[in-house]
Amino acid sequence: MAILDRQGRLFGKVSILDIGAIAAILITVIGLFLLPGNNGNSIAQMLSADSKPVEVDMIVKGLSIIDPANVIKVGDKVSIIIRNQPREQVTIKKVEISIPKVLVAKTDGTTISVPDPRSIDTSQRDITIVLSGPARITDSGVVFGSEKVKIGTSIDIEGPKYIMRGSAMGVRY
Structure with missing residues (x-):
């Protein structure tokens, strides 16, 4: 045969x-x-990764806003957008609003930091926001959806009245 x-x-x-x-x-x-795929994780790794509560410190520099205290509120649920892709719902845990500062030279050669008068006139503010939500913890860092979030990552948040672009200053889990 x-x-x-x-x-x-x-x-x-x-x-x-x-x-x-x-x-x-x-x-x-x-x-x-x-x-592994493009993001360095295989499907098996992503499915087995632990999902834990994560806090991301985000800064928005020079945002023109008239009444930030009544627009951005602690406890609001917002969508986090990473690299132009909507990812997860997160909660605003803390908000700090400040006027941008400039360095001014004194006559003795030292410098002091004072609020920028141009920012006061144009309603520009620097806003530090702490976001809290579940994310997967992998060997290479924190992953929201399928995107890694590390210090310096550009992040957008979208609420009912706003969309803001900032960057991550810190990631804690």
Whole structure:
């Protein structure tokens, strides 16, 4: 008996095309679950990662806003947008609003920091926000959705009355 017959069947029972199709499917499934993707994590790693409460310190520099205390409130639920992709809902845990400062030279050669008069006239404010929400903790850091958040990551938050762009200053978990 021949290994391959006229119809292309192995030992007269299984087609070589069927074996090729099954092998292609198996290789695809193995690649999806075991090999890392673009973000460095495989599906198996992402599914097994721990989800813990995470706090992200965010700063928004020079935001033009008339009444920030009544717009951005502690306890509000906002959407976090990382690299232009909406990710998770997070809670605003703390808000600090300040007027941008400038350095002014004194006559003795030292400098002092004073509120920028231009910022006062144009209603510009620096806002530090602490965001709190669940995220996956992996070996390479904190992951919201499928995006890593590290110090310096550009983050947008969107609430009912605003959308702000800032950057992460700190990540705690």
